[in-house]
Amino acid sequence: MYRVILVDDEPIILSGIKFLIDWTAQNCEIVGTARNGQQALELIDKAAPDIVICDIRMPVKSGIELLEEANERENAPVFIMLTNYQDFDLARQTLRLRAVDYLVKTQLDPAALESSLQMAKAECDKRGRLACATIEADYMQTQRTEALRAAALDILRDADNLAARGVLARQGAFSRFCLMQLMLDVSALPTISSFSRKDRRQLLDWECDVVEKLAQNLLDHFILALPDYDAQSLLLLCWELDQMPDLDLFYSKLSMASANTTQVRLALLCSDRFDGPQALGEATVQLAQLRQYYYLSGGDVLTSRCLLGTMPALQPVEVHDLCNRLALELRAKNKGPALAIIQKAADLLAKTPHLRREGIHCCSELYSMCSMVLAPLAPEGGGFFSDTGDILSGIQSLATRAQVLDWLAMLGRQLEAQMDALESGHSDPLEKAREYVRQHMDERILLQEAAAAAGLSPSYLSALFKKEYNQNFMDFVNETKMRRACQLIREGKYRIYEISYMLSFENAYYFTRVFRRHVGMTPTEYQRRLRPDSET
Incomplete structure (x- = not known):
């Protein structure tokens, strides 16, 4: 299996590429990610990847500098570069440095990424660097992590579980520790009611990936656990805390990352800092009290201060x-x-x-x-x-x-x-749903709200819409929004990012992808066809 690392200074791009394709089906595994060229160089030495997918413009050390230094090493990996439109000259320079391909971020889709991977794997074969089996140290680390996760979940259910306490105690997990629970609110997702179990699993895997990356920047020792794929929360056990982490900062970054990726809303519950396995019972009780407080009162960041006074x-x-x-x-x-x-x-x-x-x-x-x-x-x-x-x-x-x-x-x-x-x-429920979309196209449209307007369940509206119009309901929503976007571009009063905001898209990057899928070109290309001298 080919070993791959991803390098980009934007967490949303890293997570997006990670979940864009089925890596196993491509005979690949992602063995690490990095946020700049210097981190990537250190990771290349440590993880020995076969393929590196790398942004050109990054802080500390650019993608070109990374490519040049990596090429000086024995068994240098094969590079695929990520670029923006304005980076074409740099992209051509990377090809002269033996990068196998470059991908334009705004046009990145599964087919393009898989095509580049095929080229990279062929180059790996040519250089005689087929992927090796996972080394024993990696296997042991994976087993250790999974054991800690299972133990953390067991003590959350039963603080007196001796076997789980023993596993965690041997890793020092009860030294100056706290328990955090991230409550996941998926109600704002437009199509959550029609999600299959596989869709929910992918969503939670993606959310876990976002949380783990941000936790690594704040916590030296932690384990992240997902109770099960039907759960509405994640558990974080953190230890060796000299002081409590900055929860407001952690929550702010988590919320922003989730809004830009999974769109899952979060609440952060955190116990006090405790020391020693004898305090585990008190910590789990405190976390249970915070869960009850969260149910009754809501909130974003909940600590023991919420429990002061009479409950x-x-x-x-x-x-x-x-x-x-x-x-x-x-x-x-x-x-x-x-x-x-x-x-x-x-x-x-x-x-x-x-x-x-x-x-x-x-x-x-x-x-x-x-x-x-x-x-x-x-x-x-x-x-x-x-x-x-x-x-x-x-x-x-x-x-x-x-x-x-x-x-x-x-x-x-x-x-x-x-x-x-x-x-x-x-009644004409489908026309009611279509009219709801037309009346609310400048808002963020949820399947649940359109279904309520039509008097149907969300899943039945989705199935009936597909049967009647041979089109997914959310595709109709986006198609309607794109017709409105084209109208606004033709009027010439707004910039592209302003239109994206007016139509309630999370960011201009996602708006561009949807526009291209429905119109066949990017908003900028559409605008230039109308007015060659226009600006975005």
Whole structure:
């Protein structure tokens, strides 16, 4: 297997390339990343890569300087260079220095990267440097890391787990340690409701990669663990802390990196610093209290300061009677009283301190009762109240009381739309969804919101849209936005980055990729065809 390292000073580019293709299918493995030429040179000496994918313009040491120095070494790796449009002269210079290819960042896609990899692997073969099996030290390091991750998860579930405590204690993990938990909020992702299990796994792998890279800049000794691929959080066990890390700075960088890559929203929960395995129980209890505080009150960075003062006494939330009354009103087709019951449940949760599982149970019971009555009446079995598996699974991912209340508000809207449709005897849900997109094209459009406007579940809207128009719903969203972008470019009042912002894209780089996919050229090329002297 060919050993590859990635070199770029932008974390988003590193993560983007890492998850752009299936490296295993290309007979490649990524053995390291670096943020500048000097780090890369040290990594080349340490990791002995076969292929280096490297940016030309970087701090400390440029890509060309790195290429020149690497070529002086025995068994020099093969280079693929990354460039911008303005770097073409430098790109040609790298080819004279035996780089095998260069890739333009704004046009980078899986096919281009795989094509360059084929050229690089052929050059490796020509130089007689086929990839070697992973050396024993790498294997042992991998085994050690996996053992620490498993032990960290075990002590989070059971602080008295002697085997797990022993594994961690032998690594010194209880010396001046703290526990951090990163709560992941995926509700803002436009298509999260239609994500497959494979999509969720890739998303969490990507988020883990972002967190691990940033943690390496802040923490000397830590282990990052993902409880499972259905989890809504990541665990960080940090040790050998002379002082507590700057949590606000860490959170700020994490939030920015996540917004630019996975778009997952984060909250950071952190225990106090403890010392010795005997303090582990206290640390896990404190983290559990912070999770409960986060559910009830939300927040970005939560520490033990949040727990000062009197914590509200948790009370049970009983919704059995509400569910029975809801069933009676639904069967009688009394829309107003039925909606009032949903609102009463929301008011009860809003004013009553309760465990997260109580809020989840309330949502599940109310939805199940609606589904039992309304699903048989839904056309073609495709209404929101027929897609029970996906909806109940989505309820389990609600992480805060605010999300629970938002979900109940959405349930009320879906219930009202379904009962209105039954009363009128007809509806055109797809046209409602398309009209919603047209009315909100300057905003960030979520599949869940369009589905609510159409009175369908997100997954059913996605499937029905594909069946009716042979097009994914989010492709229609982007197509509509690109028509608007072309109109704005023709008007000539705005620069490209301003149009990207107006259409609610996270950054101009992603806007350019979407524009090129739908229009067949970049926004700048489109603009130049209209006005050769225009600027971006």
